[in-house]
Amino acid sequence: MRIKFCGTASLADMRCAIDAGCDAVGFIMGVTHQSSDFVTAAEAAKMVRRLPPFVEPVAVTHLQETQDLIGLVKESRCTTLQVQNIIEPTELDAVRDALPYVTIVKAVHVTDASAVAAAKRYEPYADALLLDTRTREKLGGTGIPHDWNISAAIVANSTIPVILAGGLTPENVREAIRKVRPYGVDVHTGVRKDGVRNPERTLAFAREARNALPNSGNEE
Template identity: 45%
Template sequence: MTVRAKICGIRSEDDLRIALAAGADAIGFISGITHFSEDALDAEHATALSRLAPPFITRVLVTHLEDAAAIVDLADRVGVDAIQVHGLVTIDTVRDVRKTAGGRKIIKAVHVTGPEAIAAARRAAADCDAVLLDSRTADRLGGTGRTHDWSISAVIAHELRDLGRPVVLAGGLDPDNVAAAIHAVRPYAVDVNSGVENTVGDKQLDACAAFVSAALRSSDQLGTE
């Protein structure tokens, strides 16, 4: 199993260039927010960066919007390949997004704040193409820089694997802990944002490359276990 790597919070041409040079499989543009994010872009800026991305890399819209039509409209404007529904939305909304998204893959974020996340992920799995497990705080739906209880995420990944639904692990990951996270949870993919940034929020090539390399090495190790 090859664990894929997404670098989220792309907000400049330099960020984009660095993520591509690091070998990321996917990149995330954060737009349409209801909670604070330093990396939020307006639709025009996100669209400009999306157009610069080369073929064969997955462009993901990460949005907090809670209306299905608004989510799909923003995805159309930005020109992405997948939609990460990261807001506090109902399953009905996720279902409506999936029906109208023009075949784009839909990723539903589930915040792992306790064991109740297991049931939430199971419910979400029926109406999306992948479940992303993230940390959250009172004022942030992502980009917290905090890990959560990986033992809960491991249970979710195991249950959803049996259902044929991939799990993406996020929340406080960085080049130093991603190998341990992969070993503990065995996700389909890992997602990083603040863990590969400098103090002013710009992506760093060494950190991004180290993150992707660690994910690949961990994939090889899982394959021999």
């Protein structure tokens, strides 16, 4: 089970995720909605330089304009782009043409059953989908789970990897994985305590996620 820890805002956050054996760390940049733990692209780039091999840096952003997305990835030096906001699917092709080395993850907000069609709409243009929860104020980092039955239906019918996010915690991630069967999981607020990433909760989340399914430990 692949694991991404999002909202990496300091070297301490990053070390915490690395010590838990993460596959990816997310840097929240270019925010237009309410968010926490966001950084500038320059700050992210400094942390990316300190990442060990085989840990993927992910630019997580609310930005929608193609040139803004391209500029953000270049400046931050991330190799995966996670687009949280609404964007025309064909715009993802424009990003790919400009940055052929970048993996594109498109967030789909699971507010109701319409998310199934939204996921299918983006599927031909993205390398992976991320199923998240949103509110009027927030495009992610809400700490609120969504309907895992809808997420499970999206996973079952997707031809590309699907990552589950939205209100995941060490206490519920095992159940969520067993229900949804995603390619990976993504957590932000669920491993924080007193406003910062908590080592014990981060380790517990990774342990629960990797042991959720038979033979779901570290894949080769």
